[in-house]
Amino acid sequence: MDESQFWDIRAFVYQHFAETTRPPRVDEIASRFNLTHEQAVSAYEELHQRHAFFLQPGTHDILMANPFSAVETSFKVHASNKTYFANCAWDSLGIPAALHADAEIEAACAQTGGTIRLSVTGQQVQSSDALVHFLIPFKNWYNDLTHT
Amino acid sequence: MNMLFFQSEEVLNNWLTSNHVERGAVMTMPQLWELSQRWYHNRLSPEFHGRTAEQVQQIFRELGLTSEFWQAS
Numbered sequence: 001m002d003e004s005q006f007w008d009i010r011a012f013v014y015q016h017f018a019e020t021t022r023p024p025r026v027d028e029i030a031s032r033f034n035l036t037h038e039q040a041v042s043a044y045e046e047l048h049q050r051h052a053f054f055l056q057p058g059t060h061d062i063l064m065a066n067p068f069s070a071v072e073t074s075f076k077v078h079a080s081n082k083t084y085f086a087n088c089a090w091d092s093l094g095i096p097a098a099l100h101a102d103a104e105i106e107a108a109c110a111q112t113g114g115t116i117r118l119s120v121t122g123q124q125v126q127s128s129d130a131l132v133h134f135l136i137p138f139k140n141w142y143n144d145l146t147h148t
Numbered sequence: 149m150n151m152l153f154f155q156s157e158e159v160l161n162n163w164l165t166s167n168h169v170e171r172g173a174v175m176t177m178p179q180l181w182e183l184s185q186r187w188y189h190n191r192l193s194p195e196f197h198g199r200t201a202e203q204v205q206q207i208f209r210e211l212g213l214t215s216e217f218w219q220a221s
Binding site for chain 2: 008
């Protein structure tokens with residue numbers, strides 16, 4: 001597989017996530033790009049290694065293509081008449097930034113469990129008392145991505 | 149665990165105390181939105197192939213994130 005096809009697959013994964021709120025499966029990649037199952041698996045593994053997206057440990061299913069999450073989380077984003085799940089507080093605003101779309105965000109306060117509602121309209125976030133806390137220094141973010 | 153929302157500064161301080169963790173970096177929503185736009189605005193583009201550590205550091209510098217917390221190495 002040549003270098004450009006890796007990036008074509010990466011672009012397709014993001015387009016698929018944006019359009020459907022979920023990532024494509026390996027067999028969908030194989031069909032779309034006329035690859036064998038093994039070639040599609042290999043491409044997913046390579047893109048995982050390059051941090052283009054991240055696979056569920058022990059599988060060939062995409063878990064995260066930041067800012068999108070393939071699994072339900074406590075960071076819910078309503079945008080473009082769809083409901084997406086973000087990986088973290090930052091990615092909650094990352095989804096409307098990536099989609100260039102207005103969004104309503106429902107997330108949980110990590111201490112109280114209370115709902116935090118945020119609104120992005122016309123490329124502006126409406127005022128809120130909410131804060132985001134980053135625990136881990138940037139240089140350590142990729143040590144354990146699911147913890148991050 | 150790393151990037152979490154809190155309803156207020158007081159609530160955040162309660163969380164830090166109850167979890168026995170040190171304060172990291174804190175942003176308001178306008179600051180987080182600015183970072184999100186800078187970080188993710190071209191994520192759906194086929195031309196986006198990731199960033200080097202230097203490119204990441206440049207983004208943080210442009211947003212005034214220059215403390216040790218935001219250093220790539």
